[in-house]
Amino acid sequence: SQQGEEDPQALSIQEGENATMNCSYKTSINNLQWYRQNSGRGLVHLILIRSNEREKHSGRLRVTLDTSKKSSSLLITASRAADTASYFCATTDSWGKLQFGAGTQVVVTP
């Protein structure tokens, strides 16, 4: 079954704008991660937020976590064309198995 569900499925913005995508999950978690996949490339780990954290920053990325609503958001500020990619949230079970959502396809136009 799908653990994470991203919203929106697709997002088109212009360079310099902010991009926000959301993720909902179903079961309790220890942590939640966000990944990026550029076309033709593997998944790149962006950021991990633990269940006892509410917000985390990494460069132009800001992640929030609301465990009461079982949801997380990823904000990319001042987007660039190179941010064009698919973004996935994922949770892990006790053995490290990642459970992904369907992803959000972000297109940043110059």
Add this chain to the structure above:
Amino acid sequence: EAGVTQFPSHSVIEKGQTVTLRCDPISGHDNLYWYRRVMGKEIKFLLHFVKESKQDESGMPNNRFLAERTGGTYSTLKVQPAELEDSGVYFCASSQDSGESYNEQFFGPGTRLTVL
């Protein structure tokens, strides 16, 4: 240090044929995972090796899929016979067992499989 590598990068085969995908994890990583993304859908877990042992193969779709990790180094994923619905991108990831509650998984570039 080399990352996770996968071979081939692309494979186009006909229905009924056999294909073998290979994954070389980062040296020293005991954990090796296979995932699959089919037709723009979510990325789904296939199985997990700890060294040469299958820890979890609950995601393997059916008995047409066979994964091995002889010697606990590289892994192969064989699809025999391939069906149309097997088309997708197959990702491999590895992680080391640090004893922490979370071990970051490092992904390979994936193998794009097209079954005609």
